[in-house]
Amino acid sequence: MKFPGKGLLDGVFVTVRNFVGSYFEKDRLVTVQYPEERVSLPENSRAFPFLVYDGTPDKMRCTGCRICEVECPPQCIYIVMDRDEKGKPLQRPKIFDIDISVCMQCQICVEVCPFDSIKMDNDYEKSRYGRFDELMVHLPDLLKSNEYYHKIKPAEATAVDAKLKAAAEKKAKKLVSPAPPATGTTPKTA
Amino acid sequence: METLYQLLISIKTDPSVGRWLGFAPDWGLRAVAIVVSVVLILAVFLTLFAFLTWVERKTLGRIQNRLGPNRVGPIGLFQPIADGLKILLKEDIIPRGADALCHFLAPVLFLTVSLMLFAVLPIGRGLIAVDLNIGILFVFAVGAASVLALFMGGWASRNKFSLLGAMRSVAQIVSYEVPTVLAAVVVLMAVSAAGKQGVGSLSTVSIVEAQAGGQMNASGWFIFQPWGLVGFILFFIGTLAESARTPFDLPEAESEIVAGYHTEYSGFKFALFQMGEYLVMIAMSGFTVTMFLGGYLGPGVDMPRIGWLLSIFWFLAKLSIMIFLVILARGTWPRVRVDQLMGFAWKLLLPMALVNIVAFGFWFYLGSGARGWFASATVLVVAFALLTRGGASTRLGKRTYRYSN
Amino acid sequence: MNTAFWIISIITVLGAVLAVTLRNLVHCLLSLVVCFFGIAAHYFLLRAEFLGAAQILIYIGAVAVLILFAIMLTRHVTGTEGPRELGGKWWMGASTAGIIGVLLLWCIRREALTAVLPPGDKMQGLVAVIGKALVSEWVVPFEALAVLLTAALVGAVVIALEETVHKR
């Protein structure tokens, strides 16, 4: 049956159904009470970048090559390469800062990194009380272990490990006659 | 107030407890009665207002399958206190070029006018601040006066959005007052029909008492008659329009004119405007209950000792239902356009209100029994069908713009 | 009672004076509303409640709003007037008004009017009496009034619409 004003009444029935239903059907309420309950994020969710090290923090994969600094669209990365007394580069960063107030979580740094060193973390709770210094993350805080990487993104980390291992084996085969390289910064697959 | 005064007088003249009040003069007791009733009204309805903001947000949340405020206090009950504190701490800004005096006076005047409505609202049996013999007329007079307070605020802000909102609100309230008053006329006619020798009254208490009797004190409510139902709907729509609630919140349509007449208000003055709007809403819902839903009547109000307590309970219960309907309307219907607003008032509501009076005549002269019931229902249904042309006018035509084309 | 009379009278006269002397049209209107409110209060004081409510409903709810729309339609929204707000030969008008005022006051000096009179006997249930009278004894003037109001409504619409039809 159709009569003038039926649309208005239909609307009322819809809202009343929602109102009453929200008290009886639990799956209607999609609100998550955030600090107490959390949604488990998908594995490939991403928040801010971090640096992977193998074993101990001094064996970081990063070589301080500054590719990510150059590629970063909002230019939130600042890197100074470490050098010894004679000015020879040590293939590791002395300063590695990421301004997470500027970072837009685009993952381009991860894409361009040739050493699989910089990866996306999924820890999004980065709010701080200050606007400037507190939001500048320095090298010690950026470094996370490979185990942590395995924990947050198992599939991706396994793939990366396999790739690095293959690369190392290839390199080892190629350099079978000369002595193995003495540099400690070569990624270990351990 | 009168009940309280009589109570004080009876205590004074009572020999056993009279020595406590014996020294007090009668005018002193009257002053005490006035002050107590005013303070009671302020306390009850301002608390109700604070609570209502929470209820509204909760209800709207549930309608949208959300939880609503639930952080401050148990299930968010202290949210109004937090809101109040926040708004009190805000800076009070008077725009440069604004008319400072009018800008200051407008919210005060608006709140005063809204509070005046509660003076004639019967909350329970014998519980009314002043039983004016012009009761309902007083309500409409006060409602008419509130328009100017809104205009004052909008004009004094010297902001085009404020002025637009103020003019919209003036036009809207003036337009919707006509069908609202006419819907009330039917009630007054019914009161006159129920009174002895056809003597009617405008007093709100007599309107309630005219609906007394019948089963459980409920079958005499005007809403159960066809003209009463139509009058209720018309009055309810008028209430929504006069308190500028969705779907008639054009005076403060945020998507068009920022916030309407209180765009330039902040801090405490803004709070006064909000308070006034909610109080108008509560009061008008209360008058709807008074006029169509039997006011404080309900099962058990005639009982000797606890009757008045039950009457308060029934009034508040009905008031809550009305307020829930208002919130439901806000949660359901989208805002109308300005031309729809005016067309709705003048082309549908006004003729329906006039037909409603005729329908009451049918009901009255056909013996106010089942025959009259069906006759007036038929008149109303036919009139509604004719006015809406069988639903043809619900399909909106293409809008033509007079100046831009 | 006395105090109320004096307070309300002062407010009423002040509102009237401001309404005809202020430069800003909207301020004039608001003062006029104050004056109307004062007169409505006087009606309540004189036990004519129905008239008081009608005064607020009609003068403040309708006439003042109408004037408001007229101001908004004819002036800039700020409501300010031009530099010269008094008409030519204003002193003649002012003195005429003054003379008439003095004449009125002189009339009131008469003995019969200055005597302290007791208020007349008030009818019980006045609103009901007025309602009854309107539809019985006074029904013809009442209907004539309805016709007049309709005619005024139609006339006002016709007058205000006329030129827009011809122009654009």
Added chain:
Amino acid sequence: MSIPLSYYLVLSAILFAIGLCGALTRKNAIIVLMAIEIMFNAAILNLIVFWHYRFGCSVTPQMFAIFAIAIAAAESTVGLALVIAVYRHYRSVDVDEMRALKG
């Protein structure tokens, strides 16, 4: 204790004189109309005052007041419509500028 009748009459006379003064001196047509409304109100106040003091048992003065209020409302409606029509024509509401009988 009650107010003498003449006090109200004086109040009404003062209001009337103020209204007259405004109507005769101001040149804005809207203010002239407002002044006329003040004069109307003064007259109606007189009716009610005489009802209160002299004719308390009769309903006629109140009727007169009601009719006067209604007619004043009709008058102001037409008056303001005229003001708007004149404004459309002259682009002004100055009563001194409305001299021509021809439109």
